[in-house]
Amino acid sequence: MKNFIFQNPTKLVFGKGQIEKLSELIPLDVNLLITYGGGSVTKNGVYDQVKKALKGRSYTEFWGIEPNPRVETLRRAIALGKVKEINYILAVGGGSVLDGTKLIAAGIVSDKDAWEIVLSGVAENQIPFASVMTVPATGSEMNGGAVITREETHEKFSFGGDYPQFSILDPEVTYSLSDHQIACGLADAYTHVLEQYMTTTGQSRIMDRWAEGLLLSIIEIAPKIKESPNDYELMADYMLSATLALNDFIRMGISQDWATHQIGHELTALHGITHGHSLAIVMPGTLRELKVQKHDKLLQYGERIFNITEGTEEVRVNKAIEKTEEFYRSLGLTTRLSEENVGEDTIETIARRFNDRGVAYGENRNVTGDVAREILRKCI
């Protein structure tokens, strides 16, 4: 195990009816901004619950943070926050609203342009922020990361910073999610786990078991949720799995990968494919291309997750990859670029972008543009 420092101070407030706790969770003496997405919270009752909980308090609202939040939109929120001297933000919505809010929280106390903050990789200073999370997927509700898109150049990058002060997770608010949102959320959570798990074996027995525990749980609930999307217990497991998949709990002292995410971000930036969906397409290709490097972990994964114990090692490795793609398809997602009309030109664009950046991704920092090209070709 590697040396590590772990600290996750976010207060998780989980369960039915917890939105009413907002009034006691947000300090009384702050100048509050509330951020939202496109308006779905006005339809599913969340907006009304928030308004009721904060009755009698004054706050500013900012609407319209879109999926894959755009720096162009967030700059407007930052300008508003500066004028209004905002010093606390509540994000009400999904991972995109919260990710955007993390950048607003940094931009309000910075002289830099917002995109500069993103490119620097780290927000050095942020005002406090919190969330009412409505879409289980990104894990943003309990981590310090955010992913921002620059529409102008079709670029998508992440940066790190503070953790939310608190996040309210009420599984009941997920009842209004579409099948596609749920499929992408489950794919996102599953892939987050794989990015931290599908690496060198033998680094930590416990981290392996906990990652496997999340994978097994997600596989178990996915088909049940299709049948019963309003089952509280199922949606509670789904909501908690998304949070625990990316809140540092399963990456203590171990190496990580994230090459699939880097490639997926490009597909989203260039073609607008939903984040979780992009991962469902790329992950099987990553595993195919890197199956020698990931051989031992693929064997362990195959056995512990899919009970694959028969056949040669090569057969078992291939079977584990097939089962992974099958899982993503079982969610109702396509898993091939050709199904999304993405072709060679996009593959070349991504390969060139990676090569131009002069950086390589993945556990062993060997996913260059050329390797990304091979991964994407295995996704056709």
Add this chain to the structure above:
Amino acid sequence: MKNFIFQNPTKLVFGKGQIEKLSELIPLDVNLLITYGGGSVTKNGVYDQVKKALKGRSYTEFWGIEPNPRVETLRRAIALGKVKEINYILAVGGGSVLDGTKLIAAGIVSDKDAWEIVLSGVAENQIPFASVMTVPATGSEMNGGAVITREETHEKFSFGGDYPQFSILDPEVTYSLSDHQIACGLADAYTHVLEQYMTTTGQSRIMDRWAEGLLLSIIEIAPKIKESPNDYELMADYMLSATLALNDFIRMGISQDWATHQIGHELTALHGITHGHSLAIVMPGTLRELKVQKHDKLLQYGERIFNITEGTEEVRVNKAIEKTEEFYRSLGLTTRLSEENVGEDTIETIARRFNDRGVAYGENRNVTGDVAREILRKCI
């Protein structure tokens, strides 16, 4: 899943050589007290590492917090802390030193007697404290609990309060632990998991899987540690498992038991049996006595932990309990009261104490004195 609020702000600083980070972890402007146990840290090099890390800084030392820390000792530390106007404490030692420190941290800012604070169940106010943890067992390094003994009356009770600001865990400091300390530490960690797991089934798939992941890991490393107690990777897994077994991570939204701990505390208070050892004796008895209530979870546990899939349900339940006792014995611990010369008189004392308190323990609050008597009779 039940509604829950989770927040664990402790910074975990894990790995080789991390003690040198003390100087940056402890604020410069505090009036520092360092607490220790009986002196083992002077032999294993930890004391020298702490002194070196804090070279040039002034602090007060308090030595002699014993295993099962006594309120009588801690009152002296509290008095010293008040005189010296201490406002930050670093505990250097095992769970007992840290548990005692949690009471000192409360006592320094309270007018109440220290035992009153313990009996109240909650420390309302504490000065900040942190730890260099040297004995993986209690999980105190990342939770808000503490267990204190009153020697005068042979009583042992727990209270809750703040979490450590940080805890440094260097697996190398465990190399000097005795076989018995390691056995008790592993038994303690294993039992902590069971207290949060061996309850009603179907409350949370993820919490079940994570608890099982810890149990499987502990079972896997225990015999290997016996052969190689200076293997860094093994001791790292051991150290992390003890922390994660009791830091709230595996009890989100689920019921818990803790009857075994309540009974074990009595055995320690009355006979001085090491905490982890007392649990190894009581847990199998608890499972035998409550096997109807815990039937479904025992089946799940038997299958997922010990691969028990054959025979009638009764056979499998009994087998799971046997395997549990075998595991504790495999650590090198006795698992029967008779082996420790504890007899009927002690059983009666414990039953009377429980009945006198008028409270019942366990998941269903049905472990009265009379049930505790039956549990203990099944441990003879």
